[in-house]
Amino acid sequence: MDKVITAENLSLSYKDFETIISKATFSIDAGSFVFITGASGSGKSTLLKSLYGAIEPQGGQLIVGGVKMNKISTSKLNFLRRHIGIVFQDYKLIKEWTIEKNVMLPLIISGYTKDVSSEQVQKLLGHVKLIHQAGKYPPELSGGEQQRVAMARALAHNPILILADEPTGNLDEYSSEVIWNLLEGANTQLKTTIVVVTHHIPSSINVPYKHFHIEMGTVHEIA
């Protein structure tokens, strides 16, 4: 099976600080659904950051979507990121843009026409049950609603890989359910590879998944 992510002896740290992930070796198959768990501060977000190139491997090798992440060039990284959808714990929506435009961001970046983008955005806003909020600005929405917007944005450009960092960390039940359903839907219907960092694997999950756990700087799979 094709690998979307391959890590070999991957070590991660922030500049001169101590090593956070040390010599991790794992791989993630295309089209799989992966959960990453671990105690607070164990390095879950750090690992995810390395997957979208926000931090560089300090040791070992990391390949994402066929692209080597060690010493990656800016243009290559931009190219890779146009095929990844990220959901952050703090949403990272653009405050001065409407909900509609926020969802459109990946489509704007990929250079889709207005017509195609608008149609896609309407469809996604329907999926996250936010059509009626399209013209509002992020600060006018609740946390749960904002995360649903972020979820719609992550799906907008049909990415090959979705990275989500505690997407339902502090959301209401309804919003959590919408988000889990969308991640499952993308995985089953579009064969999108999903990597989710979470404290707690929801019992409602209906797809086969892999589970990695981070402890003391090591990443190991839980069968």
Place this chain on the structure above:
Amino acid sequence: MKSLKNHFSLIIALFTVLFSVQIYVAVDRTIKAYEEHLKNDYSIIVVSNKMLSEAEFKALDNLIERSETIATDQVLERLKGEMSKKNLDLLKVTLPKFYRLYLSRFPTPQEIEKLQKRLQKHSAIERVEGYAQTHDTVYKLMLLFKDVVQIFSIAIAAVTSMLIFKEMRLWQFQHAERMSIMALFGAPVWLRSAVLFRLAIVDAIIATIAVCGAFFIIDQYGWMDKVLQTVGISIELFDFVDDAVRSLVIALGVSIVLTLTIVIGNTEEE
């Protein structure tokens, strides 16, 4: 129109720069116009014992633009009744020739001195009469004013650069978040900063329009014209083509350099 409020201080800063540049240009223009005015009034009277052509004068000093013969006929006319024709003819020949010399531009005191010396050296020239008061008080005041405006402009430039720098930090702060989010979705640098460039260009255009407007109002009010008329000159305070274009170029230059600084300082991301 939220952006207009956000960029108010940049517009003000750009406006100030453009306004002081324009004032400097206007002062310079005033002095040039006044020099032209002085030049037209200014002439040198030369008394010569023989006929001298304009070409001969011009060959002496290239500052000389043209010469004019001062007619002595009127004087001779008056003596007509009192003198015989023969004597009159004799007088006509022996009477020195008077010339008025006009200059190509307004001379400096040194140039005047040199010119007078050159003329006096000429064997045929007997007397040279220039106006000692070439650099009159108004002119001296104008030159002083130009210096003051220059110092003032430098002071304004210093203050506005501080203002622009402050604004730049604010911009950096305001736009950093959006730019880093766009980067996370793979937006290339030019796309991330497109909004900044658009705003910078809009601000530059607004500042230019504001300066055009300000000078249009000053022009309409006619206050400057009245002042300048008292010294006998009139200038175009603001040329709505040349000056507007210069203002726009300066405003765009300043704001684009400012934006580039922000963009270059924002290439690293989370």
